[in-house]
Amino acid sequence: xxxxxxxxxxxxxxxxxxxxxSGQNIxxxxxxxxxxxxxxxxxxxxxxxxxxMRYVQAGLKEEALSCSSIWLCATCESCTTRxxxxxxxxxxxxxxxxxAREEGYEPEPQIKTFWDSFLNSVKRHGRxxxxxxxxxxxxxxxxxxxxxxLGLKVIPKGKLGLKPHDIVGKExxxxxxxxxxxxxxx
Amino acid sequence: xxxxxxxxxxxxxxxxxTSLEYDRSTRALCAALGIKLIDIPDWSCCGSTxxxxxxxxxxxALSARNIAQAESLDVQGIxxxxxxxxxxxxxxxxxxxxxxxxxxxxxxxxxxxxxDLPIMSVxxxxxxxxxxxxIKNKTTIPLKGIKVAPYYGCxxxxxxxxxxxxxxxxxxAMDVLMEAAGAxxxxxxxxxxxCGASYGVAKxxxxxxxxxxxxxxxADCGATSMVTACPLCQMNLDLRQSQVNRANKSHHEMPIFxxxxxxxxxxxxxxxxxxxxxxxxxxxxxxxxxxxxQRAEAS
Ligand code: SF4
Ligand code: SF4
Numbered sequence: 001x002x003x004x005x006x007x008x009x010x011x012x013x014x015x016x017x018x019x020x021x022s023g024q025n026i027x028x029x030x031x032x033x034x035x036x037x038x039x040x041x042x043x044x045x046x047x048x049x050x051x052x053m054r055y056v057q058a059g060l061k062e063e064a065l066s067c068s069s070i071w072l073c074a075t076c077e078s079c080t081t082r083x084x085x086x087x088x089x090x091x092x093x094x095x096x097x098x099x100a101r102e103e104g105y106e107p108e109p110q111i112k113t114f115w116d117s118f119l120n121s122v123k124r125h126g127r128x129x130x131x132x133x134x135x136x137x138x139x140x141x142x143x144x145x146x147x148x149x150l151g152l153k154v155i156p157k158g159k160l161g162l163k164p165h166d167i168v169g170k171e172x173x174x175x176x177x178x179x180x181x182x183x184x185x186x
Numbered sequence: 187x188x189x190x191x192x193x194x195x196x197x198x199x200x201x202x203x204t205s206l207e208y209d210r211s212t213r214a215l216c217a218a219l220g221i222k223l224i225d226i227p228d229w230s231c232c233g234s235t236x237x238x239x240x241x242x243x244x245x246x247a248l249s250a251r252n253i254a255q256a257e258s259l260d261v262q263g264i265x266x267x268x269x270x271x272x273x274x275x276x277x278x279x280x281x282x283x284x285x286x287x288x289x290x291x292x293x294x295x296x297x298x299x300x301x302d303l304p305i306m307s308v309x310x311x312x313x314x315x316x317x318x319x320x321i322k323n324k325t326t327i328p329l330k331g332i333k334v335a336p337y338y339g340c341x342x343x344x345x346x347x348x349x350x351x352x353x354x355x356x357x358x359a360m361d362v363l364m365e366a367a368g369a370x371x372x373x374x375x376x377x378x379x380x381c382g383a384s385y386g387v388a389k390x391x392x393x394x395x396x397x398x399x400x401x402x403x404x405a406d407c408g409a410t411s412m413v414t415a416c417p418l419c420q421m422n423l424d425l426r427q428s429q430v431n432r433a434n435k436s437h438h439e440m441p442i443f444x445x446x447x448x449x450x451x452x453x454x455x456x457x458x459x460x461x462x463x464x465x466x467x468x469x470x471x472x473x474x475x476x477x478x479x480q481r482a483e484a485s
Contacts, residue, residue, distance in 0.1 A: 110388040130203050
């Protein structure tokens, strides 16, 4: 277990940034553990969500941004709904994901690749093209046989669109991504 | 029930593929209950979970494009069957009450979003505007003998500050509508627990564990079927039920209906609209129990 650094400098910059980007006052957290108790994913987490909140309070940036948990969080909103101090914990988890992405942490490459493939599909067609997402995901991760059993079930039912659903305004959607990249990524 | 319910309809991407039976039965049910749906012109994907894990402004803009598209219509609001789309649309709309955020979002769009239309789930409109009595009065084939566990999924009602519908820990809308249609609703304590969301592809064990818990609990509660309002939940519980069984050494054969299919059945909608043949776990056993009371009456 990591010990908290009680002496030495506290990374207040990190604390402030998380608070500013999430709009949440993290110092209100009194570690009651309600968020962790209701988190359906806690058995898969390397760090429970209440402890991540503690890391943020303590300015432990590296520890908070490098964990797997922030990639496994499904934004089920259980923590946010149940926090007695009305902290939007799921929002904080989201913000930590954003920061982890920016700083190049990738402890769960498969999840990140899946999400990226999904967004590429939206950017390209305006709507998600499920088969395309799977194709890109499999090509990038090399996990070819994932869900083959399900494909065999779904195709005969006509539930898997084999053609992309391009929309008229797909350029408009692509421009949302481009403007976003220009505005915030350069 | 007023005869002037007109809404902009956001089908959501899954309605074109993996949940086409949900889209179809929703449209038919709304028509039967006097709700007029106008598809949002040239709607695009809301970005789902992947977008908000990248950035909230980007996610907001992908939703706001659709809200803006709906603003050209003469409607009372926007409705969608899919809780995931609903969350994105409602969260974007909620955050755009902040002028700073709204400006950031509008900077990414061709057409700026006014953000003055209410946004609701189809379930909310059925529950609040149509109501259980109307369902009861229109029911021609009561769902007698169907023991159903209503499963709402994690985000239809949470967080309450944004979703603003029903109870965030113990929602009852589907329970009440199912009862109005004559089904036997079982007490199901995991109504708002997460099914594993979209991790089936990248982290299958999370889905088989969490969905497994839901199926076990529904069975323990005496349910012979489950009813859901969410395409992702339905997919995890139905399409992935064989994977769940394999991973957990369980033997569930639990049909997982969309609530629109069951209500539609009670209202006597036809097979083409209900698309029950799209379900992976066959509902035939349940139908047998449905016909039982009627058979008993006949003999
Ligand atoms: S529920 Fe709220 S106060 Fe309690 S530990 Fe979690 S974040 Fe802190
Ligand atoms: S939102 Fe994330 S951290 Fe919060 S309870 Fe759900 S999975 Fe856990």
